[in-house]
Amino acid sequence: MTSTVGVPAGQSTRTGRRFSLSWLGVVPFFAYVGLFLLLPTGLVVIQAFGTPEGQPTLSNIRALGESYVLTAFWRSIQLSFATAAIGAIFGALLAYLVVSGPADGLLRRTVTAVAGVLAQFGGVTLAFAFMVSVGNQGLVTLLLQDTGISVSGGWLYELSGLIVVYLYFQIPLMVLVFLPALDGVKPQWREATESLGGSTWAYWRHVAAPLLAPPFMGAFLLLFANAFAAYATAAALISQGGIIIPLQIRAAMTSETVLGQENVAKALALGMVIVVAVAMALYSWMQRRSARWLQ
Amino acid sequence: MAAVTTELTKTGDSPRRNGIGLRARSARRTRVIRVLAMLPFGLFFAVPLIALIEFSTRSSDLYGERTLEYWRAIGDNPDLLIALRDSLLLALITSVVALALLVPTMVWVRLRLPKLQRVVEFLCLLPLTIPALVLVVGLGPIYLWIAYFTPAEYDSSPLVLAFAYVVLVMPYMYRALDAGLQAIDVRTLSEAARSLGAGWFTVMVRVILPNVFSAVLNASLLAVALVLGEFTVASLLNYDNLQVAINLQAQASVGVSVALAAAALIFVFILLFALSFVGRRRSTAKGK
Known part of the structure; x- marks a missing residue:
């Protein structure tokens, strides 16, 4: 790449060559990331504004305004908001129960390890696990029917079912994210409040809550993005149709019935990545903010 | 669930105001409450996994005989x-x-x-x-x-x-x-x-x-x-x-x-x- 011809001084030749050789060391990494991460992302953005023949068009983006897409987006937002809110509250509660126990006890180690596993759990197996517990022939359904309560498993395949199933990985994720924040709350702060005559309520209202609010909000945003982007569990649970955006993307990708609509999937993906990126950016901003106090 | 948390914070707070004997007792009570509060979580996370195992080891449906046939x-x-x-x-x-x-x-x-x-x-x-x-x-x-x-x-x-x-x-x-x-x-x-x-x-x-x-x-x-x-x-x-x-x-x-x-x-x-x-x-x- 570099020719040393024409470089007069020996010193600069050496630095010049070392400079270029150093760069060679990272070429494989950047080539790989460019080809399999940046190029596909770029393709999504570019082709969202193009016809399959490569002509620029806004028709894909216009498809985002169709009522069925808007409904799916609205349902996705409902699902993400509900699972993020419920997951954040119960996850924070569970984290608090763990933190208020002994610092290096068996309970804490077990909960952290299990949460680490379950936060990554999803897809076909998770869908199966819920089908065989609260589906039509599920364990819980049958047990309840035995006791005389008539229930059916149909709700599992609707939005309400998705909310319950998503909580299975949202709550553990919240525990993982929120535990360090709770650890950062120092007992001295409580003692200081008490020595100044503050009640438990005053401590929570004026010390703990303001300190924990930014990490809590940050974790909420992370959970929101996590639910919004999740695909595998919903796809395994609901095999037809597109009640939420990820399933709409599947429908747009797999159906070849509508000619000229191939790039609608890219427009939908673009909409999704924008929502997720905004939530994640806010999350990392919140995290930096709370890092000042809670370490 | 919210009731449990407020109770928890109360009991966590009380030892400082009471005597030594009371402190040990309320610490034990806190532990019991903590375990009780964690039970619903444990149930929610365990039931689907148990059902998965249960379902894969029963012939026909959940009332069938136990079998390893599927495995x-x-x-x-x-x-x-x-x-x-x-x-x-x-x-x-x-x-x-x-x-x-x-x-x-x-x-x-x-x-x-x-x-x-x-x-x-x-x-x-x-x-x-x-x-x-x-x-x-x-x-x-x-x-x-x-x-x-x-x-x-x-x-x-x-x-x-x-x-x-x-x-x-x-x-x-x-x-x-x-x-x-x-x-x-x-x-x-x-x-x-x-x-x-x-x-x-x-x-x-x-x-x-x-x-x-x-x-x-x-x-x-x-x-x-x-x-x-x-x-x-x-x-x-x-x-x-x-x-x-x-x-x-x-x-x-x-x-x-x-x-x-x-x-x-x-x-x-x-x-x-x-x-x-x-x-x-x-x-x-x-x-x-």
Whole structure:
């Protein structure tokens, strides 16, 4: 790449060559990331504004305004908001129960390890696990029917079912994210409040809550993005149709019935990545903010 | 649930105002309340897993006889076995390629191009922000090219998914490796080896790698767990990996599918539990 011809001084030749050789060391990494991460992302953005023949068009983006897409987006937002809110509250509660126990006890180690596993759990197996517990022939359904309560498993395949199933990985994720924040709350702060005559309520209202609010909000945003982007569990649970955006993307990708609509999937993906990126950016901003106090 | 928390904070507060005997008693009460409050959580997380095992060991339905028939049937199903083999191979290839890509780059950037460290970190963590589903939409055209250049006898072999999986495991691998590399003095080690006449390959394989072995193990286990559970990319690009095969098999026999899903899950759980122990041993060693 570099020719040393024409470089007069020996010193600069050496630095010049070392400079270029150093760069060679990272070429494989950047080539790989460019080809399999940046190029596909770029393709999504570019082709969202193009016809399959490569002509620029806004028709894909216009498809985002169709009522069925808007409904799916609205349902996705409902699902993400509900699972993020419920997951954040119960996850924070569970984290608090763990933190208020002994610092290096068996309970804490077990909960952290299990949460680490379950936060990554999803897809076909998770869908199966819920089908065989609260589906039509599920364990819980049958047990309840035995006791005389008539229930059916149909709700599992609707939005309400998705909310319950998503909580299975949202709550553990919240525990993982929120535990360090709770650890950062120092007992001295409580003692200081008490020595100044503050009640438990005053401590929570004026010390703990303001300190924990930014990490809590940050974790909420992370959970929101996590639910919004999740695909595998919903796809395994609901095999037809597109009640939420990820399933709409599947429908747009797999159906070849509508000619000229191939790039609608890219427009939908673009909409999704924008929502997720905004939530994640806010999350990392919140995290930096709370890092000042809670370490 | 809210009532439980307020009670908890009250009892947690009372010892300071009461005597020693009362303190011990209320500490015990706090513990009991804590365990009681955790019960609903335990139930919510345990029931689906119990149902999974229960369902896969009963003939016909949940009232049927206990049987291991479905577990045995996994071995008689060639489609499932091929998918299982391919997913295990994919896990191996993904781990090796990702390690070969990340370890030298991260070491090199530390030694020679510290300015690029932020860029590399940003790129490695980027897949956390770009959902796999979005990536798969953009990978469609690229995989058409890959299929075009694949030799005919390997057509539709899911092993090409490794290209995409390396990107998916990058954030998790990066974090594990970064923690390992931070714990050792990469510069001194490599300069010492270089001054004794070692080439870069020797530095990488015989000096750096043994020193970050637990981080490498950690990163590989994470990659294996992730690849074995992967469904999104494979199903949308129409390749048959383990999860896609399990999902397809469910239409023929739910029992066998559930059994294989449970088996894969148990395997991944063991892997990830092993991982949490690897991580802890390293952190306690560092603490000393």
